[in-house]
Amino acid sequence: MEMLPGIYRWIHIMAGVLWVGLLYYFNFVQVAALKAAQADSTAAGITKHVAPRALFFFRWSALATWVAGAALLSSNFAAAFMLQAGFQKIGIGAWLGTIMLVNVWGLIWPNQKKILGLVQATDEQKNKARRVAFLASRTNTALSIPMLFFMVAQSHIPM
Amino acid sequence: MKNPLDSLWGTVIAGFVLTIVLYYIAKSMIGG
Numbered sequence: 382m383e384m385l386p387g388i389y390r391w392i393h394i395m396a397g398v399l400w401v402g403l404l405y406y407f408n409f410v411q412v413a414a415l416k417a418a419q420a421d422s423t424a425a426g427i428t429k430h431v432a433p434r435a436l437f438f439f440r441w442s443a444l445a446t447w448v449a450g451a452a453l454l455s456s457n458f459a460a461a462f463m464l465q466a467g468f469q470k471i472g473i474g475a476w477l478g479t480i481m482l483v484n485v486w487g488l489i490w491p492n493q494k495k496i497l498g499l500v501q502a503t504d505e506q507k508n509k510a511r512r513v514a515f516l517a518s519r520t521n522t523a524l525s526i527p528m529l530f531f532m533v534a535q536s537h538i539p540m
Numbered sequence: 541m542k543n544p545l546d547s548l549w550g551t552v553i554a555g556f557v558l559t560i561v562l563y564y565i566a567k568s569m570i571g572g
Contacts, residue, residue, distance in 0.1 A: 408548060469569045473562055519545035526555030527562050540567045 386453060393449035399442035401525050403435050408522045411435075412515070428497060436493055443485040447478060470540065474531030481521045481528065488517035 411427065418424040454461050454475065461472040492514035495502035502510065534540070544550030 408551065412548075464569065469566050473566055516543075516545055519551045523545065523551050523555040523558060526552070527559040530559045531562070531566070534566075540563070540570050 386455070389449050389453040393446060393453055396442045396445035396449060399438055400446050401529075403439040403442070404518065404521055404525060406435065407439075407518055432493070433497060433499075436490065436497075440485055440490050443482050447482045450475065450478060470531050470538075471535040474528055474535065477524050477528035477531065481524050484517045484521050489514050489521075492517070 411432070415424055415427055418427055451458055454471070457468060461468045461475050464472040492510035494500045495507055495510040496514060530538075542550075544554045
């Protein structure tokens with residue numbers, strides 16, 4: 382039983398690397414690659430074969446990261462989310478991670494399903510979905526920077 | 541005004557700016 386917090390932390394970090402790694406892949410690589418691929422009509426290679434696979438691991442690793450983080454907080458879960466004394470730093474990190482998770486499942490994935498043709502959508506709906514998914518993904522990229530800072534800060538950055 | 545999230549580097553800079561803002565908010569909450 383005394384191994385459990387370490388195991389939760391291990392899973393939290395592994396899943397988090399997969400999640401944020403794929404988030405950075407989308408934002409640092411795929412957005413620009415798709416633009417170039419559309420210009421020479423090779424975008425289907427990405428939208429048909431790469432994006433659905435990346436999105437599968439992206440959304441499930443996001444959930445796994447959050448669940449393992451909640452397990453790691455354990456009895457301090459409420460103290461962290463209520464930003465109680467001693468838990469302000471990890472609490473801010475946990476809130477940022479939670480907003481990011483909601484963005485993944487509430488905005489990015491439902492809109493990506495329209496973009497990739499997994500659910501029916503008109504061209505107008507697809508265009509709107511592209512913009513919403515893009516901005517939600519960019520928002521998560523921006524939020525990941527303070528989120529990681531506060532995850533590290535809890536034990537390693539005095540304030 | 542252009543949305544900074546439309547640019548990759550605008551996004552990264554926005555993330556760092558938000559980090560600084562939240563750092564000072566956290567610092568004042570902690571009382572440091």
